[in-house]
Amino acid sequence: MSSAKRRALGAALLICFLSPPGAAARQTDQELRERRDSLAPLVEAARAASQAAMAERAARLVAESSLRTDTITVGPLRVIARRGQAETARRIFGAVWDNEYASFIDEPARASVEYFTFAWPNSNEEVPVASDQPVRRVELRPWRSRRAVERSVRQQIAAMLGAEIAGTPLGGWINGELRAPADPSGIYRATALAGAESTRQCLGGDARRCWDALGADLTDDPFPLDDWYSPEERIELARAWLARSPATRRSTDPRFAGCLQRALVADCDALLEERLGPGGGGDPFQQVGPRAYLAWLALGVGGRGAWSRMVADRSAAPGEALRAASGLEAHTLAALWRARVVESRAEPMRILDPSILLALVWVGVLAALATRSTRWRLG
Amino acid sequence: MYQPMLFVHWKQVRFALIPFLLAAFGLPLLVVQGLGGPDMSGATGAAAGPVMAYRVIASYAFWTPFFPGLAAATGIFLALSAWNWDHQAKHVYALSLPVPRWQYALLKMGAGAAIAILPAVALWGGALLASASVTLPSGLHAYPTALALRFLAAILLAYAAFFAAAAGTVRTTLWIVSAALAFVLFGNLVPQILTALGFESFARVDLVGAVGEALARMPGPFEVFTGKWMLIDV
Numbered sequence A: 001m002s003s004a005k006r007r008a009l010g011a012a013l014l015i016c017f018l019s020p021p022g023a024a025a026r027q028t029d030q031e032l033r034e035r036r037d038s039l040a041p042l043v044e045a046a047r048a049a050s051q052a053a054m055a056e057r058a059a060r061l062v063a064e065s066s067l068r069t070d071t072i073t074v075g076p077l078r079v080i081a082r083r084g085q086a087e088t089a090r091r092i093f094g095a096v097w098d099n100e101y102a103s104f105i106d107e108p109a110r111a112s113v114e115y116f117t118f119a120w121p122n123s124n125e126e127v128p129v130a131s132d133q134p135v136r137r138v139e140l141r142p143w144r145s146r147r148a149v150e151r152s153v154r155q156q157i158a159a160m161l162g163a164e165i166a167g168t169p170l171g172g173w174i175n176g177e178l179r180a181p182a183d184p185s186g187i188y189r190a191t192a193l194a195g196a197e198s199t200r201q202c203l204g205g206d207a208r209r210c211w212d213a214l215g216a217d218l219t220d221d222p223f224p225l226d227d228w229y230s231p232e233e234r235i236e237l238a239r240a241w242l243a244r245s246p247a248t249r250r251s252t253d254p255r256f257a258g259c260l261q262r263a264l265v266a267d268c269d270a271l272l273e274e275r276l277g278p279g280g281g282g283d284p285f286q287q288v289g290p291r292a293y294l295a296w297l298a299l300g301v302g303g304r305g306a307w308s309r310m311v312a313d314r315s316a317a318p319g320e321a322l323r324a325a326s327g328l329e330a331h332t333l334a335a336l337w338r339a340r341v342v343e344s345r346a347e348p349m350r351i352l353d354p355s356i357l358l359a360l361v362w363v364g365v366l367a368a369l370a371t372r373s374t375r376w377r378l379g
Numbered sequence B: 001m002y003q004p005m006l007f008v009h010w011k012q013v014r015f016a017l018i019p020f021l022l023a024a025f026g027l028p029l030l031v032v033q034g035l036g037g038p039d040m041s042g043a044t045g046a047a048a049g050p051v052m053a054y055r056v057i058a059s060y061a062f063w064t065p066f067f068p069g070l071a072a073a074t075g076i077f078l079a080l081s082a083w084n085w086d087h088q089a090k091h092v093y094a095l096s097l098p099v100p101r102w103q104y105a106l107l108k109m110g111a112g113a114a115i116a117i118l119p120a121v122a123l124w125g126g127a128l129l130a131s132a133s134v135t136l137p138s139g140l141h142a143y144p145t146a147l148a149l150r151f152l153a154a155i156l157l158a159y160a161a162f163f164a165a166a167a168g169t170v171r172t173t174l175w176i177v178s179a180a181l182a183f184v185l186f187g188n189l190v191p192q193i194l195t196a197l198g199f200e201s202f203a204r205v206d207l208v209g210a211v212g213e214a215l216a217r218m219p220g221p222f223e224v225f226t227g228k229w230m231l232i233d234v
Helices: A003-018 A029-064 A086-101 A146-165 A169-174 A185-192 A197-203 A207-214 A231-243 A254-260 A265-276 A289-302 A306-312 A318-326 A330-343 A354-371 B002-013 B017-031 B049-062 B066-088 B092-096 B101-132 B144-166 B170-186 B189-196 B207-216
Strands: A069-074 A077-082 A115-119 A135-139
Touching (some): A086 A146, A135 A146, A146 A169, A146 A306, A185 A197, A185 A289, A185 A330, A197 A207, A207 A330, A231 A265, A289 A306, A289 A318, A289 A330, A318 A330, A354 B101, B002 B066, B002 B101, B017 B101, B017 B144, B066 B092, B066 B144, B144 B170, B170 B207
Parallel strands (some): A077 A115, A115 A135
Antiparallel strands (some): A069 A077
């Protein structure tokens, strides 16, 4: 680590340590914003130092490497492939880009500064790239399947898109990779298991409630517990959370008794909001998938230019960005999301599952092996 | 011929089988504990249960490994007990019977397979009782029969694997088990040695993991153990 980067990180850590514990909780929003803004130059310095270190490392790698490479472009992506693998790289990147991204992304901004590498099969040596930007590496061993290579390409493209929306409300709302879900049935499962009135009504056919549950219109406001959960659910949630807190039984706060013993919704709500704070969680979807899937659908529906429209206003609320990308109203987009999620529901457990039948076949094979044992003939 | 074989095997395992039967019956009941039961304030049943049921089911993963684990243990126990008296009597009794070896092995295997139905029935009973004891929220369903059938298939598979391994001599069985253990413990040394010898492509190869994956995924033999073991699911 360079000395500039060390200094910047040291200063940032010092500020964190000097802050009295619990002080942040007592500060007003205004004070917190000022504090955040005052840290911005420090973060910027750290970022610059980090970039310099990356450039230094990249230059050293290029100088020391004996690997020969070819640079190709696939759509807007620049790929540095090991010599002799350029055609394979073009085919694999091309297939992923054309099938999944080309219809809605023309020119991601990060594509002009980031490089992808490709080596399949690779060696123990990294493909050298002279760049101070993050390098998206697709370098896999020879026994990895083409499907695994494609998966890696998908991951790296998603990481690049994620970098482009990092720091925006949309990026924070998705809080994960933006790509086609590997297992769409998992989204249905997450929705069905969310345990909220809003998600139940969503799966029951009310698309507006899907939009509420996904929380795409939330910004800095406290999260809308009463929008997501019924009063009974909020009481139960509060009781479950309070039951896990050792302070619960010792507390003399009358709201504890009101929530736990008299089941008063107002007391439970107050305790929940105090515990969670603004935007502090408690939303029905604990996983990344459902929200990322909504964003993915919005891009797919929006077609050409959808990505540019989605990221055009970096301060837009997630819902606004989704509406801009898709060109659809919230409830229409939510209805589409709901229809796809319900469609993707995995088959429920079946009496005669293929794996059970397969097990019986193997039982037969093993029985045949057992009858072939030579205990008597040789013994 | 089959009936005496079944009787001898049953006589051998009947008492030792009781813990397996109890575990199979009780496991589904353990899975649903807390659903629809009293909460910390004393409220019971529908007033408190169904909502949190979602979250309890989401944390169901904790219990999932116990089902295939119990199936494997039951199958292994039945397989080893099937050959127990043959090994003790040096196979003299079996040699005195007027049947060829293959038929004898099949009859013996069939007897054990019939006994394997008992723990599966116990699990089925427990699963039915467990499903009936909770009020499931809309969107969730209980699958007691599918779970019991999967349990039976897993017992039979574990039983067949160890039955086949134990069909030879004790020494053969020990060789097979030792070889499997040695592979698990030292299998990953092979790629390291090959890498040291200059075959760089083998660096970072997880041989044990790859073989385990092949055995545990379709069409590998042990896929039934790694599939869905859900009593309650969407």
